[in-house]
Amino acid sequence: MSATATPASAGEAEAPALPASGSSFYTAMRLLPKERREAMYAVYAFCRAVDDVADDGGPRDVRRAELDRWRADIDALYAGRPMARTRDLVEPVARFDLKREDFQAIIDGMAMDAEEDIVAPDEATLDLYCDRVASAVGRLSVRIFGMPEADGIELAWHQGRALQLTNILRDIDEDAERNRLYLPREKLEAIGLTTPTPRQAIMHPRIGEVCAALAREAEAHYRASWEIIRRNPRKATKAARLMAAAYHLYLKAVVARGWVPPRARVKPGKLSLILVALRHGVI
Template sequence: MSDHSAVSSPNGSVAPISGTSAVGAPSAAARAHVIDIVRRSRSSFQTGMRLLPPRRRLAMYAVYAFCRLVDDIADGGEARDRKAERLSDWSQEIDAVYSGKPTHPVGEVLCWAAGRYDLPKAEFEAVIAGMMHDIEGETVLADRAALTLYARQVAGAVGILSVRIFGVPHPESELFATELGEALQLANILRDVDEDAAVGRVYVPQSCLRRHGVPAAAPAVVVAHDGFVVACGELATEAASKFAEARAIAGRIRSPRLAPAMVMMAVYADLLRSLNARGWTAPRQPVVRSSTRKAAVAIRGAALGWRWPSFT
């Protein structure tokens, strides 16, 4: 359950396109396809990506488009076996990307980006592994370690790819990426507890639920239990701690190239504050923040990133 809006991009199945050029710059058709996916998504991540120079922005758009397509498969209405087949197709496309022979427009741009920014293949594989977890019937995480692994797959992996593209060669850049990725994912989980329960998913770990007296039951029963309120508050405290740790690491890195990440940190930390202010007792109303508020928060995040001198 990564952070994507309900607007679907074009069919996520891997299909060849004409004009694919795996060597050098990606074709105009591939670039346009990737940009269209991002624009149609209306994701809050666009705000941070717009701060990047054109080539780095295109590389981030390709990473986002890949995540968007595999997430759409996991969240779609097809049968489990069909979802698994389509995710397997994307595993094969990533193999093709790293062999220099992509067949999909997103793969074409990823092939260029992977070569230019030294993107690890394992991180794309981790994202697909997280999506495979989501298609396995009811989603249940046994303990905090399982939640950490899931967050590392669907969010930390994207963070590591991102800092490579941003150009932040600092010893702590990947630690920053994984800490921030987990913070963002915890905020997503807390925002979407009722929406996820409606499709059979509970991401609050069972060990935490048992500690607060929540029985092993159908997701709708779990999220209505009084103990679930306490469990959400506990997870929100952990999320705040992750945001604080990511901020501390960013302060040690002190690079203006982290500005896009600082925007996302500011936006999601503000979301977490809004969720805490609303509370966790059912029925939980969706948190709605005005465009003005979100823009102001994003500007503050960008300003924090830009005020640091470059270490390069």
């Protein structure tokens, strides 16, 4: 999921992490005015840093301690005492009224991965995970985009879940290699799996039923996201629109590929992504 990184000690300066130039996120952020774009890059750098801790930060006790230092650094930021690695967040927090609890929720989501390998969480736990690692990022983002408060929070709720469920379905094989399985327990039990290992689950002959059900949930969240996007000003929703359209291509690609192993890694064609960018970003 993330490139290997060595966690920095509290207060140590870090080079800001920027999204890859070919990524959907990078393209979407390029559509924003300079001050909003730079704010999103600062949020992205924070998310990338804590994600690297959760995925590749060493033994669990080391990861736990480093995430605790990040929690302390966010508290210090909001107390007016920013550390070196949170200084790029000072202006975005003040300018766009970013909420401390959303940053802390993201850290809590990363801690769910750092504390133990997630294997077949119940649906409530999976939803909490999606809220923390995706919708909380969305709540920060919609403030930066300039969306109205109520619709912005609702969009973050739906779009965060749509994108995260898409990631889960796209990455089931890669996650299993890490001994992780984000498919919900209740859906696995419905096909006769009670305490499966990730490998056992993804190789089960009926795993497609579980994945298809989760894909339908993701589709419902995409539909709800588009309803909110369409009733709001285009200027404030341009980046969200591009992200939703681009990620939906991934969902359609994995559904079209199917779930029978071996499952080839899917990626939408370059032309499809260009058409999405033209339709939702430039036109």
